[in-house]
Amino acid sequence: MTDDEWEVLLPATIDPSGPDAIADVATFTAMDDYPDRAALRADIDRFEAIIVRVSDLPADLLDAATNLQVVAKHGAGLDNVDVEAATRNGVVVANTPGANSRAVAEHAMTLLLAVRRNVLPADRAVRGGDWERHRFEGRELGGDTLGLLGFGDVARETAGLARGFDADVVTYDPFVPAESVPEGVEMVAAKADLFERADAVSVHTPLTPETRGAVSTAELDALGSDGVLVNTSRGGVVDEAALVDALESGVVAGAGIDVFATEPPADDHPLLDREDVVLTPHLGGLTRGAMERMSRRAAANVRTVRDGGIPESAVNAERL
Secondary structure (H helix, E strand, O other), rough: OOOOEEEEEEEOOOOHHHHHOOOEEEEEEHHHHHHOOOHHHHHHHHOEEEEEOOEEEEEHHHHHHHOEEEEEEOOOOOOOOOHHHHHHOOOOOEEEOOOOOHHHHHHHHHHHHHHOHHHHHHHHHOOOOOOOHHHHOOOOOOOOOOEEEOOOOHHHHHHHHHHHHOOOOEEEEOOOOOHHHHOOEEEEHHHHHHHHOEEEEEEEOOOOOOOOEEEHHHHHHHHHHOOEEEEEEOHHOOHHHHHHHHOOOOOEEEEEEOOOOOOOOOOOOOOOHHHHHHEEOOOOOOOOOHHHHHHHHHEEEEEEOOOOOOOOOOOOOOHH
């Protein structure tokens, strides 16, 4: 290591293209090289940069990272990073918005279609020798209305895909000006309107104190008995107990869930045994192309800060 090289902490798994791109100015240590969080905390003051995926970076860890200059999020969501603590310590926090948007959008549509066409119970039936195919009659998406809760990068991609299925698309996002919504997508004035209008709702809002539990009993009641809920954003946005109650009582028809409030979910989680729910292990953004893009952009953000700049995607630039 030379004097001008930075020490960079990497996630346990990362596409090598990102680290390779900054190998001329950095040396690397993986998070799983440490046996536990205490060992990491004891050593974290030697790192100038952290590239993080899903591991938590709480205040106590960031306060101990006295040489840290940048946290580069491999992805868009920052609910696992204490941005306030990073800002207090003068640390740039930058993410990679849009890098995995198409991947997550495709997965949201995959979950919706799988629920609507009863793919999970039909698959199990065929494997068990059951060919009573009329039990698995589904519903087409064309002509129905897909509601998008939140209208960021992923939702915009999802809207385009849904329009390709001839679905109508409505969205609710109080932070997006109506004039920025593309043709073919209608913005509604209230969250209640979204669930009243939609035949299915796909959740695309970040997890914040304001959005925690944003989808609960009232929203599911409004969605209705043929409605399907899809969540590929963050688990805490959906009240899981309310969703279980709505499924058990027939208030909604089904759900496609990629994210949970606690990951992985407990072995006795009530959603695990339901055939009207399709579950995946937080893999919406997990495609080869998305992993490479996020790795490269996170590494580029590290280089920008090392070179004295502020990444365009820095979320705390104005407060530093």
